[in-house]
Structures are given as C-alpha cells and as structure tokens.
Amino acid sequence: IGERFHTAFAAIGRRFNEYCRLLFAGGSASLRVSDGTDGEAPGGIEIVVQPPGKRLQRLSMLSGGERALTGVALLFSMLSVNPVPFCILDEVDAALDEANIGRFAEALRTLSAQIDFVVITHNRATIEVADTIYGVTMTDAAVSRVLSLRLADVPVGATA
Amino acid sequence: IGERFHTAFAAIGRRFNEYCRLLFAGGSASLRVSDGTDGEAPGGIEIVVQPPGKRLQRLSMLSGGERALTGVALLFSMLSVNPVPFCILDEVDAALDEANIGRFAEALRTLSAQIDFVVITHNRATIEVADTIYGVTMTDAAVSRVLSLRLADVPVGATA
Amino acid sequence: GRLRELRLHGFKTFADPTRFVFEPGINAVIGPNGSGKSNMADAVRWVLGEQSNRSLRTRRGDDVIFTGSQQRRPQGMAEAILTLDNFDGWLPIDFGEVSIGRRAYRSGESEYLINGAPARLRDVVELLAGGRLGANELVVVGQGTVDAALSLRPEERRQLFEEAA
Amino acid sequence: GRLRELRLHGFKTFADPTRFVFEPGINAVIGPNGSGKSNMADAVRWVLGEQSNRSLRTRRGDDVIFTGSQQRRPQGMAEAILTLDNFDGWLPIDFGEVSIGRRAYRSGESEYLINGAPARLRDVVELLAGGRLGANELVVVGQGTVDAALSLRPEERRQLFEEAA
C-alpha cells in the first residue's frame, strides 16, 4: 500500500511540474512529502510553485489566478496518472486571465482524448475548444431548460 | 447606541431591497433581526433573497452569481446609507454573467457620484463605465509596473 | 465516450423531464447565473451516491426536490439517471450500457437503481469504485473549489491524495 | 475626489517607486494574473493600519517587503503613502491634503507617518475613524470576499453590521 502510494505520488509529482510549466508558460513546481524536519508534521504533502521569473514564496502569497492555475495543474496531474472515465468541471477557469485561459483550454483539449469532460464556463476561449455546447436557461416559470447550441449561437458579450 | 443601530439597520434594509430588485431585475429581498422565535439566536441578522420568479429558499441554495450579486447589494446598501470616502473593489464581478455585470456597472456608476471607487476587474462592461483605467503588468524582472490606459488600449479578448 | 446521458426530473430547478446527451471529448455548458448549471453538476454527484449535504448545497436530503416557483407547484420526488457506455467493461458489470439512478422523496428516503432495478447504496458504491468513480472529488470539481487543495494543511492533502491516487 | 494618490516602493511586487494617481468616480485597474492588482489593494489596507496577516495574505509582518525575483535582489523596506484630498474637512485634521504613510522593515517593525511626520498607529487609527475609514471591510473588499457575509452565522453578521453601520 505504501509502495503503491509512493509510485503514484512520484508520477503525479512529475506531471505536476510539467503541467505547471505548461500552464504558467515557464517557472517550476513540485510536490513533496514532509519528512518532519522543517517543523511540519511528517507525511503531509507540500505544494511548491514558482511562477516564471519569480522567487519561491509561500503558497498563500499567490494571486487568485495563480492559485486557480495551480489547482488545475494538480487536478490534471492526478487525472493523467489515474484517469477517471469522465469529469465535471464547474467554472474552474473563473479567475484566469485571457492568456491563462488559452493554455488551460489547450491542456484540457489534450486530456479530453482519454476523459470525457463536462465544462461549465462563462469564458469564450474554453467554449471554443468544446466538441458540444449546451445552453442552460431559466424559463419564466423559474424552471431549468436545456438546449443544444453551436458556437455561432454563443453570445458575443464580454463573458458568454 | 441601540437606537442608532436600529435606525441605520432599517435604512440599510430598505436600500437592500431596492438594490436586490435593481440588480436581479425583479424579485424581493430583506434583512431581518432574529427575534429568537425561529430557533435562531436572537439579535442575529438574517438575509432573505428571492430572485425573480423563484420561491423563497435557503441562502445556501443560491448560485455563485446570485450570491455575488446579493453581496454587492448588501455592500452598496451599507455604502449608500453610511458613505465611506473611497472604496477598493477587488474582482467582485468575477462570478457574474453578462446581464448582471451590466446592472452592477450601472449601479456602481450611480454610487460613484459620491464615492471614489478603485475597481479591479477582468470584465469589459465594468471597464466601460470607468472614468480612468490603469493597467498593471509584470516586467520580465517580475516587478509590477503601472500604465495609464484608455478604453481603446484595452485588449478585446473574452476577458480583459 | 464513457459518459452518455443524464436525465433529470424534479431535481432542484429541473422540474420537467430534462435530458443532457453527452458526446466524447469536451461538452461545454453555458448559461446565465442561477439557470441550473451547478444544479446539473450536483445531480451527477448525487446520483453517484454523494451523502454530504454540504457538497450538494443542501441542508436536508429532500432539499434536492423541486420546491416550486411562483408559477409552479412543488414536486414530491427528485430523480436523476446517469447512463454510461460500458463498451470495454470498465465497469465491473455484464452490460454494454449501464444506468445508475437515484430518487429522493419528501419523506427523506433515497432509492437507488442499477439498470432500472432497485439496488442498495452499497451496490452502487461498489460498482462505481470498480470503475474508478469512487473518488468524488476528482469526478466533480465544484464551483469555487479548484484551489481548495492549496488551503488544506499538508496532512489533509495527504488524505486527499490517498483517496485519489 | 477624496482619494488622490497611492505611492508604493518595495511593497510586495512593487519593487520600484510606483504611483497610482486616482481620479474622482470609477478607476478601473486591469492586468494579467499575478501582475500586482490585489497587491495594490493590500497596500491600501496596510497603510490604513491593517494588522491581520490573513487579510494581507502574509504570515509575518515583513512578508510585505519585496522578497526579490530571479533578476532582482530582495529589499530591506516596504513603503506605502496614501494621499487624500481633505477639501471639506472630512478628515479631522487641519490640512487641505493629508498623506498617510507606513513603512515596514525586515526587523518586523512598522513606522507610521501623517503628512511625512512620524506618528503612532493609534494616531492613524483615530484620524481615519474620524473620516469614516475605520471600517476596513467596507473600504477594501478583497478578492473572493464579496459574498462572505452570506456564509457567516447571523450573530457574526450582526457584529459586521455594528462595525459598518
């Protein structure tokens, strides 16, 4: 059991570094198991992220978008090492700027070859990599209704 | 002291109903002081929101955008009853859809006649009601830099 | 794709029988605030056996049943049926197509169904675990939670990893 | 407008002397993730006397000082100066223009300045309270916190109201 955990953990750690470099367009990242020497309880999992050009700092100092991007990198790392059959993502790109959404969408598209995704989003760049688009609206009777959409049907506003 | 609180509270409650009706384009809302009868500790403040067409439900069942809109309504209610000289808003519109951002931006513009706002945002509709626009970027040396922008300089992407 | 379809009836704002037909790859879901997108995500969690009210944004089991609106009356039951394509036997059951259903009634009880036949929650959990659908946190990433792992203490994160990996 | 200017030097990512000149009405601040927008908001909280590390996303007082980057060396001091227009005497002090400054050093100490002259934290707090700048939660609404009041217990919300109203 411990053996299997450490093999999976090492693999996830490698993917985490790759995904962070891809999504942040540079920098470095790693996952570590605390060995108890730095005052932390041994066995806990430390997340270390250094965006491009920056110096290594506490996780708490990352920006909202940097935190979201790190969370996505961690999720994608776990999904690529131990795939689930499908995954529902609810507005995970809400805090991302245009450049980061673009990289997120690309990484998502690659993963979608092996995992079916349902992505709830307000962002156009994410919608543009979708194979299918559903619109959910509220009728006057305050009941949800679903319609099939094509990219051309998506409103052009600041957010979709 | 209790007197002054109750006068302010009544005024804020009235404005809260008005702001919710404005931002949700309908529905109703109120603020109540628990009297201890419904199993709640007496004196606590209850928030009651009913989006248009919907039935009254627990606050926890509201959507992400509905919660943000309610939070904005509460903030604007307090600001309009007891104005502060200036107010910094950091991405309060992040969860809002296009229609709600538009109503938020309008309400913000009206309030800005008496309060100076600094609004950090990624949304075009919010930027469009601004009197001044600042761009903050990161140099290659990972240091923040500020530049004055005009609306024409703002990138046209899905989010600004 | 393995994810085929989700049918909802009486689940939160999905008062009327509603169908999401999923295609392989990326299915984007868009719409205004409060229209029901996260409610659909809740339904997937729920039909996969979620018991935590907090994850479902409810306070009691029957909060998932359509409570009515200004124009519509409340309903007495919520139902969600998830249909999966089992083409390569990734689910440990001898069917090419597998549907997992759940119903909730005002009395508070939940019923579970596998391919339309009554089942116990543990049968559903066992079936899903065999198909790597047990780790709910990886299967449904809720609104506002993508950076949750960053706020956990290292020991709590370890726990999350052991469930996921 | 009452809010005139914010000057930063050595505060978080604002390693170089930087000036925000504010106009009356709405000042929009835009830019990429991690560029320093929320750091600017933190600086306003900080110069108004914020003591809570949690609100400033720090763990120790000197975390607000520029820690260096791959190309730049760390600095020894963080400084923020907020300039306000006191045209109608809304601040209880006999100056038409009022600047409030704060400095932090690696040793952990903070210095406060009113119109360039050394002051104590309590002088700053008293001055700001007189100008309705005491209620920090209304003056700076942090990222991700706009719906915080909805998650509080009713008694906690009461406390928030009493400070704000």
Ligand SMILES: Nc1ncnc2c1ncn2[C@@H]1O[C@H](COP(=O)(O)OP(=O)(O)OP(=O)(O)O)[C@@H](O)[C@H]1O
């Ligand atoms: N049992 C129920 N009966 C009727 N309405 C319900 C029920 N449960 C939740 N709702 C309503 O569902 C709405 C929230 O829907 P949902 O969270 O799916 O929105 P959303 O589309 O995700 O919006 P956003 O973009 O803001 O996140 C709320 O208005 C809530 O009152």
Ligand SMILES: Nc1ncnc2c1ncn2[C@@H]1O[C@H](COP(=O)(O)OP(=O)(O)OP(=O)(O)O)[C@@H](O)[C@H]1O
């Ligand atoms: N003392 C410091 N020295 C150097 N860099 C720092 C310091 N404190 C914070 N940072 C850096 O500031 C960055 C975060 O900046 P900030 O939160 O202002 O971003 P933002 O523009 O608000 O982005 P977002 O749009 O994602 O919210 C992080 O990369 C963090 O490492």
Ligand SMILES: [Mg+2]
């Ligand atoms: Mg939602």
Ligand SMILES: [Mg+2]
């Ligand atoms: Mg920010």
